[in-house]
Amino acid sequence: MLHAEPITFKAACDFVTQLHRHHKPPQGWKFGIAAFEDDRLVGVVMVGRPVARKLDDGFTLEVTRCCCDGTKNAPSFLYSAAWRAARAMGYHRIITYLLAEEPGTTMRAVGWRIVHQTPGKSWSVPSRPRTDTHPLGPKTRYEMREDIT
Numbered sequence: 001m002l003h004a005e006p007i008t009f010k011a012a013c014d015f016v017t018q019l020h021r022h023h024k025p026p027q028g029w030k031f032g033i034a035a036f037e038d039d040r041l042v043g044v045v046m047v048g049r050p051v052a053r054k055l056d057d058g059f060t061l062e063v064t065r066c067c068c069d070g071t072k073n074a075p076s077f078l079y080s081a082a083w084r085a086a087r088a089m090g091y092h093r094i095i096t097y098l099l100a101e102e103p104g105t106t107m108r109a110v111g112w113r114i115v116h117q118t119p120g121k122s123w124s125v126p127s128r129p130r131t132d133t134h135p136l137g138p139k140t141r142y143e144m145r146e147d148i149t
Contacts, residue, residue, distance in 0.1 A: 044068075074126065
């Protein structure tokens with residue numbers, strides 16, 4: 001049976017580095033939650049401020065990484081735990097993005113709603129050039145908020 005435990009930023013980053021398909025660990029976070037099956041770490045969720053400045057209103061958080069080892073129900077367990085923790089801390093909304101080719105089954109199963117389709121693009125601009133190491137294609141933004149739970 002799955003259970004949640006606190007996790008350090010370093011331990012969560014190490015897990016993401018080992019297992020995430022297409023992203024490195026994020027630069028920072030507000031909090032993280034680990035999922036354990038018995039005494040085995042099976043997944044982590046990392047939650048921080050929204051990456052998009054216009055969404056950073058002080059009451060919104062973003063799941064910046066959810067990474068699991070394939071254990072059944074671990075992703076839905078972690079997304080639900082992240083939303084419960086965010087609400088307990090006084091946040092009103094939590095968002096995350098999935099690549100267009102990801103089905104979103106977990107998100108729908110735990111009640112998250114599609115709210116936006118992004119065209120996908122690079123974050124690099126002339127005034128702040130960056131090297132893109134992540135997928136640049138379209139993404140779907142999902143959210144949970146107080147008025148839809």
